[in-house]
Amino acid sequence: MPSSTSTPSATVPRRVIGLAVAGAVGGFLFGFDSSVVNGAVDAISDQFALSEAVTGFAVAVALLGCAAGAYLAGKVADKYGRIPAMKLGAILFLASALGTGFAFGVWDLILWRLVGGLGIGLASVIAPAYISEISPRHVRGRLASLQQLAITTGIFAALLSDALFATTAGGAGEPLWFGIDAWRWMFLAGVVPAVVYGGIAFTLPESPRFLVFKGREEQARAVFATIAPAEDTDRYIREITDAIAEDSLAERKGSLRGRTFGLMPVVWVGIILSVLQQFVGINVIFYYSTTLWKAVGFGEESSLAISVATSVTNILVTLVAIALVDRIGRRPILLAGSIGMAVSLATMAMAFASATGEGSDISLPGAWGPVALVAANVFVISFGASWGPLVWVLLGEIFPSRIRARALGLAAAAQWIANFAITLSFPVMAAASLPLTYGMYALFAASSFFFVFFKVPETNGMSLEQAETLFVAKTPTS
Numbered sequence: 001m002p003s004s005t006s007t008p009s010a011t012v013p014r015r016v017i018g019l020a021v022a023g024a025v026g027g028f029l030f031g032f033d034s035s036v037v038n039g040a041v042d043a044i045s046d047q048f049a050l051s052e053a054v055t056g057f058a059v060a061v062a063l064l065g066c067a068a069g070a071y072l073a074g075k076v077a078d079k080y081g082r083i084p085a086m087k088l089g090a091i092l093f094l095a096s097a098l099g100t101g102f103a104f105g106v107w108d109l110i111l112w113r114l115v116g117g118l119g120i121g122l123a124s125v126i127a128p129a130y131i132s133e134i135s136p137r138h139v140r141g142r143l144a145s146l147q148q149l150a151i152t153t154g155i156f157a158a159l160l161s162d163a164l165f166a167t168t169a170g171g172a173g174e175p176l177w178f179g180i181d182a183w184r185w186m187f188l189a190g191v192v193p194a195v196v197y198g199g200i201a202f203t204l205p206e207s208p209r210f211l212v213f214k215g216r217e218e219q220a221r222a223v224f225a226t227i228a229p230a231e232d233t234d235r236y237i238r239e240i241t242d243a244i245a246e247d248s249l250a251e252r253k254g255s256l257r258g259r260t261f262g263l264m265p266v267v268w269v270g271i272i273l274s275v276l277q278q279f280v281g282i283n284v285i286f287y288y289s290t291t292l293w294k295a296v297g298f299g300e301e302s303s304l305a306i307s308v309a310t311s312v313t314n315i316l317v318t319l320v321a322i323a324l325v326d327r328i329g330r331r332p333i334l335l336a337g338s339i340g341m342a343v344s345l346a347t348m349a350m351a352f353a354s355a356t357g358e359g360s361d362i363s364l365p366g367a368w369g370p371v372a373l374v375a376a377n378v379f380v381i382s383f384g385a386s387w388g389p390l391v392w393v394l395l396g397e398i399f400p401s402r403i404r405a406r407a408l409g410l411a412a413a414a415q416w417i418a419n420f421a422i423t424l425s426f427p428v429m430a431a432a433s434l435p436l437t438y439g440m441y442a443l444f445a446a447s448s449f450f451f452v453f454f455k456v457p458e459t460n461g462m463s464l465e466q467a468e469t470l471f472v473a474k475t476p477t478s
Helices: 014-039 041-047 052-080 082-101 106-134 137-144 146-169 182-188 191-201 208-213 217-227 233-250 265-279 289-295 300-328 330-353 368-384 387-397 401-432 434-455 464-474
Strands: 356-358 361-363
Touching: 014 041, 014 052, 014 082, 014 106, 014 137, 014 146, 014 182, 014 191, 014 217, 041 052, 041 182, 052 082, 052 106, 052 401, 082 106, 082 182, 082 191, 106 137, 106 146, 106 208, 106 387, 106 401, 137 146, 137 300, 137 387, 146 182, 146 300, 146 387, 208 217, 208 233, 217 233, 265 387, 265 401, 265 434, 300 330, 300 368, 300 387, 330 368, 330 387, 330 434, 368 387, 387 401, 401 434
Parallel strands: none
Antiparallel strands: 356 361
């Protein structure tokens, strides 16, 4: 096996960078569509006179759509190709933006949120799979990390546009242009990136690896010639066909089944990586942020600005991950991130253990307020520079090519289900005990360190086929 540090070519064709960026636009929609509801929640609740339970379900239902979309994405991508799956995702995003923007009641709003979730689920699978399959091995980590950068940029765009619409109208529930309420414009803004994503999908070439699997070698050669002109196309084709032949001897073609609780061990590795990424609490850690900011001296009006600033921090630390992933490797960054998350979450647990007051009316005495504020930001930085982008990198490269889209879809579906479980459980757990809640997240962060240490080998600099072989050797089927 060639050395994992091999770098066949120091240059990356501009076309490859362009294709990776284009593929990552799905990640932008992923971030935008999942976050845009934040600025509209209160206005929606007031307009439709919703209870807290129905409001929470209207927000969280998109996560169920995400899980279903991620699961279906693998089937669509393996049967019809990566590009048709992208086009379907763009259609779902567009329908969701229009449907939620013009919703006439809470139940059709929930329906369109579910449709948007299907689109997010598709994008969460197709973008990393496509980028990994068109990227040269020596820069695959950096290019695959564009998925997370696009997600964080989409989150920033959603929060910023929410703030602009609400500020211009004088409130999210106030009318803006053409008499349409600002909260509706927040959703309608998603039409623009959905149309852009759909247009891009019609210009992208199909994944060459998918073409080889379908027996369309000449088309695959033509694509390889544009994305890796300095490489040995015959060698690439041979590696893929050999991998297919080896997989066919090992198991029934296209099956995810194995002897470990019904699935191949490498699929379980992807699922556990995905679940741990969510169980550290990244998507709910700032649900109590308003209270935290007040405890350290910020006023209520500063909360939205702080949220936007946090999203900028996410973007910046993702850039750090992109710069380092192909130089340092996957494992060291993940291990360092796990340590940073565990320490910062444990610190937050200790800080809130000293809190006085009840419910949302609490304060942190003495130095515990600034300590909690610093710990919260260290957590965001630790996650954003490691587990945020690198889990997507690994999911794009650890699975055998014949099952990549389906296995990635299953892992992504598990990620969304974990997200849903954490989202629903957080309010109850936070009301019972914030120290216990943050302590639980800290334990999961510590667990993530040991899982990577014992189960995740380094794949830096390897071809996809070499990375697959390494992971299969690390997780034998028997």
